[in-house]
Each structure stands twice: as structure tokens, then as C-alpha cells.
Amino acid sequence: xxxxxxxxxxxxxxxxxxxxxxxxxxxxxxxxxxxxxxxxxxxxxxxxxxxxxxxxxxxxxxxxxxxxxxxxxxxxxxxxxxxxxxxxxxxxxxxxxxxxxxxxxxxxxxxxxxxxxxxxxxxxxxxxxxxxxxxxxxxxxxxxxxxxxxxxxxxxxxxxxxxxxxxxxxxxxxxxxxxxxxxxxxxxxxxxxxxxxxxxxxxxxxxxxxxxxxxxxxxxxxxxxxxxxxxxxxxxxxxxxxxxxxxxxxxxxxxxxxxxxxxxxxxxxxxxxxxxxxxxxxxxxxxxxxxxxxxxxxxxxxxxxxxxxxxxxxxxxxxxxxxxxxxxxxxxxxxxxxxxxxxxxxxxxxxxxxxxxxxxxxxxxxxxxxxxxxxxxxxxxxxxxxxxxxxxxxxxxxxxxxxxxxxxxxxxxxxxxxxxxxxxxxxxxxxxxxxxxxxxxxxxxxxxxxxxxxxxxxxxxxxxxxxxxxxxxxxxxxxxxxxxxxxxxxxxxxx
Numbered sequence: 001x002x003x004x005x006x007x008x009x010x011x012x013x014x015x016x017x018x019x020x021x022x023x024x025x026x027x028x029x030x031x032x033x034x035x036x037x038x039x040x041x042x043x044x045x046x047x048x049x050x051x052x053x054x055x056x057x058x059x060x061x062x063x064x065x066x067x068x069x070x071x072x073x074x075x076x077x078x079x080x081x082x083x084x085x086x087x088x089x090x091x092x093x094x095x096x097x098x099x100x101x102x103x104x105x106x107x108x109x110x111x112x113x114x115x116x117x118x119x120x121x122x123x124x125x126x127x128x129x130x131x132x133x134x135x136x137x138x139x140x141x142x143x144x145x146x147x148x149x150x151x152x153x154x155x156x157x158x159x160x161x162x163x164x165x166x167x168x169x170x171x172x173x174x175x176x177x178x179x180x181x182x183x184x185x186x187x188x189x190x191x192x193x194x195x196x197x198x199x200x201x202x203x204x205x206x207x208x209x210x211x212x213x214x215x216x217x218x219x220x221x222x223x224x225x226x227x228x229x230x231x232x233x234x235x236x237x238x239x240x241x242x243x244x245x246x247x248x249x250x251x252x253x254x255x256x257x258x259x260x261x262x263x264x265x266x267x268x269x270x271x272x273x274x275x276x277x278x279x280x281x282x283x284x285x286x287x288x289x290x291x292x293x294x295x296x297x298x299x300x301x302x303x304x305x306x307x308x309x310x311x312x313x314x315x316x317x318x319x320x321x322x323x324x325x326x327x328x329x330x331x332x333x334x335x336x337x338x339x340x341x342x343x344x345x346x347x348x349x350x351x352x353x354x355x356x357x358x359x360x361x362x363x364x365x366x367x368x369x370x371x372x373x374x375x376x377x378x379x380x381x382x383x384x385x386x387x388x389x390x391x392x393x394x395x396x397x398x399x400x401x402x403x404x405x406x407x408x409x410x411x412x413x414x415x416x417x418x419x420x421x422x423x424x425x426x427x428x429x430x431x432x433x434x435x436x437x438x439x440x441x442x443x444x445x446x447x448x449x450x451x452x453x454x455x456x457x458x459x460x461x462x463x464x465x466x467x468x469x470x471x472x473x474x475x476x477x478x479x480x481x482x483x484x485x486x487x488x489x490x491x492x493x494x495x
Contacts, residue, residue: 004049006051006292014289015059015285030203032206035179040054040086043303069102071099077091094177212238212250222335251278342482396444427473455477457479464487465488
């Protein structure tokens with residue numbers, strides 16, 4: 001468990017050098033469409049063990065003197081308060097978060113572009129807010145027949161109507177809070193304006209997945225399909241690359257479908273296209289930095305199973321339908337895996353059967369040991385499993401209490417009498433606070449608390465859907481959680 005399969009240092013060096021070469025290819029000006037998550041790519045960290053979640057921004061930091069950031073957000077997403085599901089914040093709030101985050105690591109944010117603007121009131125309000133905060137804002141507009149009507153798109157009535165984004169550095173990284181924000185259109189619009197000004201500029205695309213130089217059905221690429229099951233992204237052989245070079249590479253359906261249009265736009269703007277395939281447009285070097293293929297295969301198979309459980313829970317909660325579940329079942333078949341390949345599942349369900357169906361949880365530790373926890377009058381199952389895991393890691397006898405009742409009871413009284421809760425059992429956050437209090441006077445509790453970093457990367461399974469607070473704590477500890485798609489009670493409303 002936790003076997004390293006990816007050389008992160010090699011990736012940082014190789015990726016930054018490759019981007020520099022692409023900048024030089026276009027005479028010193030490159031618009032780089034940056035897909036995926038920059039600061040917190042935990043999917044990549046899970047399927048490529050050794051990949052740091054902030055690898056991409058660390059790589060950009062190496063280019064900080066040459067790079068500026070342009071953040072793109074769609075006016076329609078602002079209008080409908082679209083939310084990032086992983087962070088639980090709206091796209092417009094995420095723009096502000098991203099600006100702060102980029103500035104915090106020394107990267108220059110040049111501007112924000114509001115795309116698909118058609119007079120939306122919420123977009124106007126957001127623009128005024130950004131301007132009041134000292135952020136430069138540009139507006140881009142819908143183009144009738146986009147992306148098929150190339151003559152209109154590449155004209156003064158198409159891209160020409162968009163405001164030209166003033167940029168000052170050779171590498172312009174165009175990113176967004178999420179997919180469908182208009183990153184590619186923004187890049188191509190800038191190429192149109194640059195060429196009209198006599199500036200030779202280029203465009204490239206950075207997407208970590210699918211990895212173009214891994215096989216189509218490699219588990220790492222299948223895990224990408226699993227992660228985007230709700231978007232119906234499909235990995236496929238790049239037919240343009242195969243025809244041109246006789247080389248098999250992997251891309252995904254949306255880029256393959258739009259490539260003829262992008263190529264036509266390139267030819268219309270610059271006279272000829274520098275690319276012969278979607279793969280040519282990419283700059284991703286991740287596939288060259290895998291040092292243990294088996295470790296990445298195993299990690300990716302686990303990710304597919306986790307995504308399957310996530311989809312089933314979302315369906316149970318009415319947040320999606322069975323389409324994603326069926327697709328994930330197919331991906332599991334292609335990867336030749338099943339839920340039996342996730343040991344914590346069987347352990348949690350076996351413990352639940354022993355306790356007559358009461359909620360239970362199981363944690364797989366780095367050495368493969370599986371620790372379980374059950375519901376009691378004091379603790380929820382996740383809290384119990386967490387404490388039991390810390391005891392095991394610290395070689396503390398299981399029967400030795402880490403938190404005395406004198407600490408637990410006042411918390412329970414506060415929850416019931418003071419805060420009006422119905423459940424007196426301690427959630428994982430409350431248990432960790434209680435453990436921290438105990439650690440000030442109890443060396444054994446302090447020893448257990450010191451083991452928390454060792455839980456990073458551990459697998460967890462719960463026999464019921466957990467409260468959001470427990471879900472959040474496992475995420476903050478870096479633990480990979482799955483849940484059975486059922487609630488602890490038959491109530492219709494679950495907080």
C-alpha cells in the first residue's frame with residue numbers, strides 16, 4: 001500500500017521545459033489552455049502515487065517570471081450560481097479563491113474574462129465587484145453557430161467583437177473554475193486579435209488525463225473515464241494522429257470531435273495550422289514520469305471502485321441517475337475488477353453483520369492491516385474506527401481508553417442540551433478535538449495524536465452514508481472514503 005509509482009520531481013522539470021519549448025515554437029507567445037484542477041488535483045495524486053496534488057502550480061511557479069494567469073468564467077454559470085461539487089462553492093466565489101491562491105504563490109493574475117455574456121444581471125454585478133477589487137475584467141460574447149460557422153467566428157462579427165485581453169508575458173495560462181467555461185474559445189479569440197495586430201502567437205492545451213502515451217484501456221485512463229462518468233467523456237484513439245504519424249495515441253471524444261473546427265479556425269487566422277491532431281496540441285508529460293506501472297495500475301483500479309461507490313451514493317441521494325452507475329460498472333468490467341478488490345468493503349460489512357446491522361466502518365492501514373469500528377453510546381462508527389486505527393499505529397492496547405468520559409460527557413451535553421442535536425455520539429471532528437484536549441495531560445493520548453499523518457492515503461469504508469462532517473474530516477486527513485449507498489435511518493431528510 002502507498003507504493004510510489006510516479007516521479008514528481010522529474011515531472012516538474014520535464015513539464016516546465018516542454019512548455020518553454022512550445023513557447024519558443026510560436027515565436028515567444030503562447031496561450032495555454034489549462035484543464036483540470038491546478039491547486040488540488042487529488043484525482044491525479046490517487047491514480048499516480050507520488051504525484052503531489054499541487055504539482056501543476058509548482059510547475060507553473062518555475063515559470064513565474066514568464067507566466068500570467070487569465071481566469072475564465074461563463075456568464076451563464078454566474079447567473080445560475082453553478083457550484084463546484086468538490087468544494088461546495090459557486091464558480092464566481094471560486095474565481096476569487098483562485099486569484100488569492102495564485103497570488104499567494106507568486107503567480108501574476110492578469111485578468112478575468114466573462115464569456116458568453118448576454119446582459120446577465122448577475123454577471124454585471126460580479127464584474128462590478130471584480131473591478132472594485134482592482135481586477136481587470138474583459139467581456140466575450142456568444143457567436144451564432146459556434147463552433148461550426150467558421151467564417152463568422154473568424155471575423156470582426158465573431159471573435160472580433162470580443163474585447164482584446166491585454167497581456168504582457170510570453171506564457172498566458174487560461175484556466176477556469178470548471179469545464180464549459182470557455183477556455184478554448186478565449187485562447188482562439190486572442191489568437192485572432194494577436195494576428196490582426198501582427199503578433200505571431202500560438203495555442204496549446206494542457207490536460208493531465210487521459211494520458212496520451214498510455215494504452216487506451218490502461219487503468220489510469222479508465223480511471224479518468226470513471227471520474228468524468230457524469231460528463232460522458234470517452235477515451236478514444238486519436239484518429240488524426242494515427243493517420244498522420246501511424247502512431248497510436250489516446251485522447252478523448254470532445255477534443256477529437258472539435259479538432260477539425262479548431263484546425264479550420266487556425267488556418268483561417270494564421271494561414272495554416274501548426275497541428276495535425278488533438279494529441280499534437282497537448283503538452284502533457286505525465287506519462288513519461290511513471291516509474292512503477294503496476295503501482296499506478298493498482299491505484300487506478302481502486303479509484304474506479306471508489307468512483308463507483310460515489311455514483312451509487314449520489315443516486316441514492318437523488319443527485320444523479322443510474323447512467324453514471326451503469327457506465328462505472330462497465331469500466332469495472334473492462335479493468336477486470338469488482339468491489340471484492342477493495343478489502344475494507346468486506347471488513348465493514350462483516351462487522352455490520354456482527355452488530356446486527358448497526359453502522360460500522362473499516363480502515364486499511366499502510367501495512368495492510370484492517371481496523372474496524374462500531375457504533376456505541378459514546379462514539380459513531382467512524383470515530384471509533386479512527387481511534388482504533390490510531391491506537392494500532394501507536395501500539396496502544398485496544399482496551400486502553402484514550403479519551404476519559406469526563407471529557408466526552410460535557411461535549412455530549414452541549415450537543416443535546418445546548419445545540420439541540422438528537423445524536424449524542426461524537427463525530428470524527430469532535431473526537432479529534434477531545435483527543436487533543438486529553439493529549440495535554442495524557443502522554444498516551446499524545447502518542448496516538450502523533451499518528452494522524454500516517455493515515456494519509458489510507459482506505460476507509462462505511463456501512464452507511466456518513467454525515468458531511470465525517471466525510472470532510474476523512475478528506476482533510478487524506479483518507480480515501482467510500483460508503484454503502486444507504487442511510488442509517490429510514491427518515492426522508494438527512495443532514
